[in-house]
Amino acid sequence: MKGKKRVAVSGETTNIIPIQWDATFFFERAVRSLDRYHYDKALKYFRRAVEYEPDNPVNHCNMAGIMSEMGNYGDSNDILSWILEELDPTMTECHFYMANNYANMDMFEAAERSLVKYLQEDPDGQYLDEAEEMMELLHYELERPTQLTNIKSRQGMVEHDRARALLEEGKFTEAVRLLEEITEQQPDFLAARNNLALAYYYMGLFDKAKGSIGGVLEHEPGNLHALCNLAIFYQHEGDQESLEALVKLLVKTMPFHQEHVFKLATTMGILGEHGVAYRHFARLIKDGDGQQDPCLFHYAAVAAFNTGKLKDAERLWRSAMKWDAESEVPRYYLEQLKLLRNGRPSAPVSYHYHLPFEEQFKLWERSEDGMPDLLKKDPLVRSSFFWALRHGDQHTKLQVIQAFGMIADNEVKDVLRAFLLEAEEDDYLKKIAIFVLRTIGVQEPLQTMLEGKLTVIEPNRMPSELPEWDDKWEAVAQAAISRMSKHYDLVQQHDMMTLWVEFLTRVYPRVPKLSKPDGWAAALEYLTAKMHRRAISYHEVSVRYGTSIATVSKHVKLIDEVCGIKEKMRTINAVLFSKQAKETTDE
Structure with a gap:
């Protein structure tokens, strides 16, 4: 015993571990208390941690978190606001915590403001899934969608989704503006580049379309969407050598994802590889995702028709008619099939799920209410109008400009404004376009190239040599x-x-x-x-x-x-x- 005491006193060895009183010590104690649901003790320990490290925003954030657990939502938000305003504005997750607190206090407007700030300012998106769930709650409580313009952690994704929606609605000029902004800010966003190429192509801007697709292939040479688009551009340019080499590659490709299968199938159809297209379309129908999609049945029917499988084509068009009973498209092609079987010539068969251009105008002229809503809203129809305005003959362009007068939305106004500045277009057509713009409510001064000179047409004026307009x-x-x-x-x-x-x-x-x-x-x-x-x-x-x-x-x-x-x-x-x-x- 005496020996042991001497050793202890002499300090040669000891089992006593000194306690290090610091922020880490109190943080660990707080966590233990939380595990045992001792919130009062946890709050006390978090306060001590703050005393030791007052400049550490995490300690303050932990204290706000435990207050929220205890139902002290207002006090919790006071601390979170102080962190953002005074201590560390980069702790953007505090906005999400505040949104939770406001929601628990039934302050849904304030919750929405904090949630939007979190989504627009937080670069990491740690609570992105939870934030989306909260948006659904706020949508229900406020009876309106959350006013959100972008999500920083998904930079460009919201804008890209919006641009895709614009493409699907046929609003190509608006989509182009948005996609150009996205690709300028994020050059590696390949999906946006591909969609920008498509938007250019739909508008007949082939050089820009090819340039955009070239940018995609520089980043990712095997990008299937880009390769398919490039093949279409080669066909348009008549570059047969490049087209044949690329088609050989695409014919051998067997994509796994259905989105890629669909892209490859439609491309093969446009390129005239109808047998390959039919195989892929039949695969999509068999897999079941497109069983109620009339467009898919139409595409498969066209591929079957072009490979001589007329019975399959008829069956598929009847399926399209079943799922889209109001559409004129399946009926029109079934009628063409009937003409062919009776030994009479039929019209060309197009993969586009709309009536041929001339048929669209016949439908419009037969309608007592002007152009049917289907023709106004169908993006493929709108695309065909834009295409015809750039590449049709004068009569067709005249028809398109008249059709635009019936559609009369912002998209066609932008297209007609651009048409007025095309130096090679006919002056008479431009004067018709000016008249249409005035008729559909465009009253600002219009710039146009007339007789080779840039001219400004003032409101309530027709192009003329008159010095005034009474x-x-x-x-x-x-x-x-x-x-x-x-x-x-x-x-x-x-x-x-x-x-x-x-x-x-x-x-x-x-x-x-x-x-x-x-x-x-x-x-x-x-x-x-x-x-x-x-x-x-x-x-x-x-x-x-x-x-x-x-x-x-x-x-x-x-x-x-x-x-x-x-x-x-x-x-x-x-x-x-x-x-x-x-x-x-x-x-």
Whole structure:
């Protein structure tokens, strides 16, 4: 015993471990208390940890957390706010904790504000799943979706989802603007680059589309979406050598993911490899994901048709009609199939799930309510319109511009504005486009290339040499348009305006008195109808405009004397008669 005491006293060895009073010690004690649900003790220990390390935001955050567990949500948020404002603004997770506290206090507006701050400022997304669940709760409680513009931890993902939605809606110019921003900020975001290439392609901007796809392949040479898009571009350019090499590679490819299978199948169909396309489409239908997708059945039917499997094509189009009973597309192609079987020529069969361009216009013209909503909203239809405006003949472009007047949304306004600046486009088409833009409510000054010069068309003006535009002149034009809009197409209305501007230009500055605009408007409609070989009488227009036959006749005579309408019509009729006679002789 004495020996042991001497050893202890001498200090040569000892079993006593000194306690190190620091923040770590009190933190560990707090955690132990939490494990035993002793929240009061845990809070006391966390407070001591803060005393030892007052500048450590984690200690303060732990103290706020235990207060929240104890139901002291307001005190917890006071600490969290202080951390963000005074101690460490980079602790963005505090916003999420505050959102939880506000939600527990039924302060849902405040919870939403904190949650949005967390999602927009936090770079790591540690609580992203929990935040999405809270958004659903707030959506329910506030009876509206959370006002969120971006999620920093998913930089570009929200914007990309929005851009994809715009593409699906056919709003290509809006999608391009958004995708260009995303790819500029995140060059490695390959999905956004691929979709940007598609958006360019849908708009007929082939050089930009190919450039975008080249950027994807620089980052990832084996990217299937990019390779498929590149093959389409080679086909468009007529680069047969490059196309053949790439097709050999794609034909051998057997993708696993269904999204890749679908992309490859549609690409093979567009490239004319219909047998390969049919194999992949049949695989998708067999796997079951597309059993109620009429588009998929249509694609498979087209591939079957183009490989001579007419029975399979009929079966697949009937399946498409079953799942999309209101669509004209399956019915149209079943009718084409019937014509073929009866030995009559059929129209070309397209993979696009919409009617051929000319058929779309026939459907539009048959509709009493103007262009059907399906044609306005179907992104493939809109894509075909944009394509035709860039690459169609003049007649087709004229039809497209008229169709845009029926759609009349921001997308087509942007497209028409861009069309006005295309130097190689026909001036007459541009004047029609200006008229359409004015008709659908665009009243700001419009820049356009006319006769090779950049020209600004002011509101309430038609392109003309007139130094001014009087309100009385505009009143005549509006009186005519208001009556003609239901009976004449946009081209005919534009020709009426052109006639009116030509008359005013020739008589200026000795313009007749226009005290009664309806009489002049009636005369303009009468002459416009004659120019387009439409049956009309002085009596008919006089009744429509509430004026006398004598007034209409007088104004018609004056306009004709100034502009030579009847002489022009005689010349046109003579040319047409001569042409018809020549065709008859040739036969």
